[in-house]
Amino acid sequence: xxxxxxxxxxxxxxxxxxxxxxxxxxxxxxxxxxxxxxxxxxxxxxxxxxxxxxxxxxxxxxxxxxxxxxxxxxxxxxxxxxxxxxxxxxxxxxxxxxxxxxxxxxxxxxxxxxxxxxxxxxxxxxxxxxxx
Numbered sequence: 001x002x003x004x005x006x007x008x009x010x011x012x013x014x015x016x017x018x019x020x021x022x023x024x025x026x027x028x029x030x031x032x033x034x035x036x037x038x039x040x041x042x043x044x045x046x047x048x049x050x051x052x053x054x055x056x057x058x059x060x061x062x063x064x065x066x067x068x069x070x071x072x073x074x075x076x077x078x079x080x081x082x083x084x085x086x087x088x089x090x091x092x093x094x095x096x097x098x099x100x101x102x103x104x105x106x107x108x109x110x111x112x113x114x115x116x117x118x119x120x121x122x123x124x125x126x127x128x129x130x131x132x
Contacts, residue, residue, distance in 0.1 A: 001027035008068035011061045012039040015117075024069045029131045031069045035082065035124040036061045037116070048120045051085070055093035058125050059100045066129060075129040076106045082124045086112040093123060 006022040007014060014021055014034070023032040038046045038054035039061070047053025066072055081097070083089035089110065097108075106127075116124050 001025055004069075006065075006068050008065055010041065010068070011036075011064045012041060012043045022065050022069045031066070031071050031075070031129040031131065033062060033065050033127040033129075035080075035126045036065065037118070037121050037124050045118065045120045047122075049122075051083075051088045051092040051122050052096070054122050055089070055096050055125075058123055059096060062125065062127055063100075066127075069129070071129045071131045073101055074104045075131045076101065076104060076127050077130050078107045078128040079109075080126040081108065081110045082113050082116060082126075083110060084113060084115060084122050086110060089123060097125075 004024040004026060005020040006024060007020060008022065011021065019034055021034050036058050038057040040046050040057065046057040063073065066075065079097070081089065081093070083093065
């Protein structure tokens with residue numbers, strides 16, 4: 001098995017280079033996405049105070065990260081959502097996640113956290129995919 005580390009150029013760079021955005025394990029064809037946050041390409045926080053806008057940006061970033069690894073939404077088998085307010089996430093974010101993944105329906109766990117690394121982030125989503 002070979003490990004390939006990817007930091008896709010069309011999403012934001014990892015903060016201070018302390019982690020890798022995407023890990024692709026070739027041979028097993030597993031892809032692991034780090035917690036994806038509501039940054040645009042220039043690392044500007046999108047939708048401060050707005051869960052709907054932040055989830056939309058996170059999903060766009062997930063799509064770009066998957067594409068960079070040679071995967072797509074239908075390859076995602078698991079997501080973990082970390083939200084600062086689960087009730088707001090369920091009402092404003094989860095419907096977007098459901099639409100984003102469609103019939104794929106990955107396994108999912110949602111956690112409410114006191115805060116994320118940046119105090120303006122309302123949501124962070126990790127993903128795991130498996131490709132043929």
